[in-house]
Amino acid sequence: MVASVGFIPNPQAVLLLAACRTPKPDRLPGGRETRQAGRVFLVGSGPGNPELLTLRAARVMQQADVVLYDHLVAPEIVEMVRDGAQRIYVGKERSNHALPQEEINHLMVALALQGKCVLRLKGGDPFIFGRGAEEIETLARYGIPFEVVPGVTAATGVAAYAGIPLTHRDYAQACVFVTGHLKDGTMNLDWEALARPNQTVVVYMGLLGLPLLCQQLIKHGSPATTPAAAVQQGTTNKQRVVTGTLETLPLATFKAGIKPPTLIIVGEVVKLREQLAWFEPRADWETAAIESLIDPVRA
Ligand SMILES: C[S@@+](CC[C@H](N)C(=O)[O-])C[C@H]1O[C@@H](n2cnc3c(N)ncnc32)[C@H](O)[C@@H]1O
Numbered sequence: 001m002v003a004s005v006g007f008i009p010n011p012q013a014v015l016l017l018a019a020c021r022t023p024k025p026d027r028l029p030g031g032r033e034t035r036q037a038g039r040v041f042l043v044g045s046g047p048g049n050p051e052l053l054t055l056r057a058a059r060v061m062q063q064a065d066v067v068l069y070d071h072l073v074a075p076e077i078v079e080m081v082r083d084g085a086q087r088i089y090v091g092k093e094r095s096n097h098a099l100p101q102e103e104i105n106h107l108m109v110a111l112a113l114q115g116k117c118v119l120r121l122k123g124g125d126p127f128i129f130g131r132g133a134e135e136i137e138t139l140a141r142y143g144i145p146f147e148v149v150p151g152v153t154a155a156t157g158v159a160a161y162a163g164i165p166l167t168h169r170d171y172a173q174a175c176v177f178v179t180g181h182l183k184d185g186t187m188n189l190d191w192e193a194l195a196r197p198n199q200t201v202v203v204y205m206g207l208l209g210l211p212l213l214c215q216q217l218i219k220h221g222s223p224a225t226t227p228a229a230a231v232q233q234g235t236t237n238k239q240r241v242v243t244g245t246l247e248t249l250p251l252a253t254f255k256a257g258i259k260p261p262t263l264i265i266v267g268e269v270v271k272l273r274e275q276l277a278w279f280e281p282r283a284d285w286e287t288a289a290i291e292s293l294i295d296p297v298r299a
Pocket residue numbers: 046047048072123124125126127128129130152153154155158203204205206231232233234235236260261262263264
């Protein structure tokens with residue numbers, strides 16, 4: 001059954017799932033060819049600023065019967081989904097999952113088999129540390145039609161709003177995205193490769209393990225003076241940026257009380273922020289602008 005240790009179930013999602021148990025792919029009523037399946041849109045909602053949604057995302061948000069959305073999807077974006085669409089929160093924060101991944105996969109299948117147009121709304125891009133592949137693998141197994149709508153991933157969106165170009169002819173000819181998620185208190189990364197010069201390393205989910213990350217990079221050859229930044233809630237009106245070096249950043253972020261979601265950027269490009277920072281977080285979202293963005297796609 002759904003309720004087990006390790007997550008706090010969202011009662012609405014659990015009830016829905018229980019009500020529409022997914023049959024095995026080979027036991028679908030009417031067989032694969034004849035049944036009337038709905039459709040699933042796996043959509044990246046970008047790093048939080050509604051202005052960074054793609055036009056395709058805004059359009060399919062107006063077609064959905066039901067939306068399953070994640071923790072990192074901004075409330076302003078959930079608000080933009082078609083009035084009347086059912087809204088289901090499915091998680092997931094670190095160690096607090098509204099619904100485990102497998103149950104989310106099956107809920108999508110079950111809803112699509114009821115003929116619904118399902119919007120699976122995820123933070124950033126669904127294929128970058130988003131488990132999007134697992135979700136559509138399940139859909140593919142059940143023969144459910146789906147479309148993937150890419151989103152602006154945190155690395156590109158957050159870096160742009162922090163005034164940090166990820167590549168630069170003089171400083172970084174490569175850029176690597178890694179997950180800093182701690183497993184059993186450690187990070188299983190190719191430290192030699194990450195410590196190479198002339199590249200930028202972008203770390204998703206790296207805040208908790210930041211001291212370990214900096215320590216390992218230094219141990220494997222990065223100068224302790226390598227510039228590094230932590231960007232909290234980048235692109236949004238709550239954006240906060242702390243800069244330092246591999247040596248100083250862990251303490252600086254701790255002192256500043258930086259919280260997730262935070263992206264870590266390591267490399268010489270970070271120092272360009274001194275000249276290139278352009279974004280001033282503002283408390284008032286330009287809601288009128290957002291409305292004017294969504295109106296043309298409502299038709
Ligand atoms: C599970 S990953 C999902 C990434 C997402 N699929 C993407 O493409 O951006 C979540 C991590 O992305 C990063 N992240 C996402 N949005 C962010 C934001 N607005 N500001 C800073 N970091 C962000 C954080 O490191 C966070 O822990």
